[in-house]
Amino acid sequence: MIWSALKVSLLVVAVATVLTTALGLALAFLLARRDFRGRELLDAVLTMPLVLPPTVTGYYLIVLLGRRGLLGAPLYAWTGWTLTFTWQAAVVAATVVALPLMLKASRAAIESVEPKYELASYTLGKSEWATFWRVTLPLARRGVLAGIVLSAARALGEFGATLMIAGNIPGKTQTLPLAIFEAVVSGDDRRAQTLALLLTLVSVTAVYLTNRLSRAPRAHAA
């Protein structure tokens, strides 16, 4: 049971981290470098899962993506497939909850890159796309990496929203935090302890890495 939960967790965290990184970078660039109406509103909406009770986030995900949800109903009518109680649902829950951390760290990191470097790149004939990859991202990389580590750790620890939309199906949607919950409820203290220690270790490592990445301000040596 430990092993199956570990397998589910690793899969969910891996996919959620890839999604969080891609979405987070694109949105962070948009929020940091583009001036548009509703920019701060968009930031607020995306940041909400950070402060909402995870069960509320989970509830909104059901309303949005459940079989009778706003997006879920047409999806079910079209494909006959529904997200709820699948491992993909656990990925969605983990991504939505982890995204704010990635977004906050990356937006701050991108905003701290002086625009003159981007302008210099444009005057050298480089497109905005090329400039982002070759100038902005390398200069923001510490903050972005910190965001990735933090959001991966958050995705690993995700419980409430996952339970709401993905359920607690061993071997399918039961991640490590859910397995701990079940172990405690069923009185299996040894297993709860082992799992708790494992997750603690991962979290401490993540926070340590994040601090290291954000402390040294800028060491650009190769």
Add this chain to the structure above:
Amino acid sequence: MTATLQVQIKLRLAADVRLAHADHAHTGFALDLAFETRAGINILFGPSGSGKTTTLRAIAGLATPDDGRIAHGSRVLFDSAARINLSIQARRIGFVFQDSALFPHLTAAQNVAYGLRQPEQRARHERVRELLALFNVEHAAARYPRELSGGEQQRVALARALAAQPDILLLDEPLSAVDAPTRTRLLDEIDTAQRADGIPFLYVTHNHAEAVRLGAHLILLHEGRVVQTGRPLDVFNSPQGALAVRAVGTENLFTGRVIEQRMTDGVTIVEVQGVQLEAAYHALPVGSLITVGVRAEDIIVARERLTQTSARNVLAGHVRAIMRLPEQTELLVNCGVEIKVSVTAGTINALDLREGAEVFLLIKARAVHVVS
């Protein structure tokens, strides 16, 4: 032949900036100017706040004018009437920033290579070496910007800008953060680079020595308007109108010939249109052409000839004109050459100065500095 750059733009400042510059309130435009560049190095000269940097940014596309047209030869870069506004990338205009803006995560060589357009690896490598050599910074190829001196950073920035093969190169006070000896050498290198590359340069400065040393053509700005154009020395020595007088600043510039070197006394004698000036010693062979400068506020005015004085130059002349500007009063004194002298309004009364009055100008040798 190189095509000229034609600039005719109007640009409003943001409301909060405009409040600080109440002078612009009458037209509502912070910039309202038109000029054309010539081949070679063009100088955009003016006191700080005259709109030099904003003009450069508008040409490069880093700022958008409210109205006007910018064209390079037949290529239109911006035209508000025709709704043309080329992207920064499409303008092919190089820009050397005041503080170099080298990419901190790339080495000097990587910075230069960043701008290159040729794809072939060998050719790229070769071109980077050539450009670093052109500015004498081959030794710094593998170093990061923070490991370079201010002068080296600007040399790499110049090499990087030329690597992208721009049609025009804009330079925004590139030597403002560079120490004096390095400045002299960099001026030579910029001049050489322009001759080697052949594209026109548009160089922003408020330094007379840089303008005279580099410029073939000078555009004088004052509060966002072009007030005079011409050869740098001509503009500096005969500014037309009060605005131009204010914009050129307080420097007297003279071109003359070294006629004698007195190394033991530490002086160089320069003859300017029949007038001999003692300048602080400068190692130049007798007979060479030289430009020297004297700041108008470094000159003392006396009504009688003083003899026991440390001022090595005592020139007799008469007041040709008195110009009262809000912030200073300037005398124009003819001593065989015309010399601007900056005095306070009180001095005019105390010495009973008026047009035609005979005066003696006292100038320390050290105040006569060599410009180029």
